[in-house]
Amino acid sequence: MDRPTSTEPLVAVRDLAFYRDDRPIFEGLNLTVAKGSVTAIMGGSGSGKTTLLSLIGGRLLPIRGTVTVAGEVVGALSRKALFALRRRMGMLFQSSALLTDLDVYENVAFPMREHTRLPETLIHDLVLMKLEMVGLRGARALFPAELSGGMSRRVALARAIALDPMMVMYDEPFTGLDPISMGVIVKLIRELNDALGMTSIIVTHDVAEACTIADYIYLLGNGRVIAEGTPADMKKTDAPEVRQFMGGLPDGPVAFHYPASRYLDDLLMANQS
């Protein structure tokens, strides 16, 4: 992959620790997202990938360590400054999170109406432009309930880029889509990133898709980064955790069994009682 990406970091996570109900999610996490790149953050279910996006977006605060976005420490910002920063971030939720009482057009127009005083004609043109980019200009009058999963994710994508953000975070963008819709999303993420000069962070566990579009991959496990590199590096590595994840092997360093007492003991206990 020889796409031009600057090495200047847009997002830097340093020594991050985060606990949920005393259960450590992250412990000493470090990672960097280069400006203009598509960076995939991978890991098994429950490895805290979505939590990481909430930390970057400032919806959660770290116990320790810092998250820096565009030179600003997210956890230390006032609410006003945080909201100003968020206006430059787009986020695509796994559930799309479209506003169900508004149609497609109004959903895409929503951030513009909330944050700008643009005249109605300009909003109209901008909304149609964003919808055209995701190929759904014809669906503008539909309501979220009338959209398929792939379509609503595309509408959510159009909404995420409505204010031309500097970066977009994607939470599991490939999950639950048929192969065609998935291909469309993969293509859109890459194209929008390059055409609009954005930075993209993709949280996913789909190995194949991540390898197709990512410039750089982080693999999370046990609250820290267990491997990182370009997709080519990741495929070549012989670290057992990486090979298990990339190859989709059921057992390995990440055990198939949830921690339990000895199987035989359990069975005998049941017979006694």
Added chain:
Amino acid sequence: MIRGLGRRVISGVSRLGHATFFLARLMPALGAALTRMRLIVQQLYMTGVLTLVIVVVSGAFVGMILALQGYNTLVRYDAQSSLGLLVALSLTRELGPVLTALLFAGRAGSALTAEIGLMKATEQLAGMEMMAVDPLSRVVAPRFWAGWAAVPLLAMIFSAVGVIGAYIVAVGDLGLDGGVFWSQMQSGVSVSNDIMGGLVKSVVFGFVVSWIAVFEGYDAKPTSEGVSRATTRTVVSSSLAILGLDFIMTAFMLRGL
């Protein structure tokens, strides 16, 4: 059993504290929401106008029932001329505000909770936050204002329709004199005590029901079970709050405080 009761009291009190903190957080958003009347008007439609039908129908029936029952009792003392007064006092002081608030909690309060809870469950609120839009001022505050404003309006409509319903039964069916019906009412109902007292009650009920409804919705567990439980809690706690507050306010008003 006593321990269980104690635990209930403690959890109830801590829930009230939680709701109070929520209200304090909502305060700045309430001011911000006032600059966007369109959102409030939209919610006034959802909460007020759509509750109007049930309020009008219930008000008419309650008025007619009061007239029949009251007549039946008053006629034993040959005091049926006071029927208008009896109906008007019952409606303006008690039944109008209380029944309207109960109907509102069931019809609109539960819908508010379910709507906000579902928006939370489907990540719409989180999505707004990530779009740098504060859900408290965009979603919660307009609904709170609209609910608060709708209850007194509905209560006044309830009482007025009830009086008209009673008039129709009293004059049309029971054969009372229309002039006596109104004049007895006017000499006995005081605007400052009875009608304003009822209005104050309904303003308080509107505040409390809207507060409970948006709090339960915003605080709901983001699952389908969580939302359904929150909706039930809204109806139950609103009803208890309405009846309890009504007792307290009535006691104060009758003692002339």
Added chain:
Amino acid sequence: MQAKSMEFTVGLFVVAGLLALAMLALKVGNIHALNLGGTYAVTADFNDIGSLKTKAPVTVAGVRVGHVAHITVDPTTYQAVVTLDLLKKYRFPRDSSASIETAGLLGEQYVSLSPGGSRHYLKNGGKIRITQSAIILEKIISQLLYSKAGHSSGHS
């Protein structure tokens, strides 16, 4: 639902609510009882007020001119001290008298004023000196029965 027609419906709803309030105030209640012009207070001492209650009407020639504000007992004379709030637009001579009367045989009790002829008028905090206590129906009946009984026993 179109935005315009929704706004219109909401507008109608608000108007309906305000109209209902207006109807309650004007048709059901009596807006004049709001004492728009303000009131002044005078007191009157009674030996027995019967079942007079606060908020009972004060009338002159059957027209309502105020209401009973407080009822207390004078700690030295043990008379009932009734404070009357009278509408400012009516003035009464200082030698007016007050009596407690009953509306109908079993109705509510109220205070009736009979104006005197003095050129000086009652002021805020003034006192009505001539009063007539409530007529207690039970007392009259028992007196009547007693005298009847005495009468008939005298004859036989």
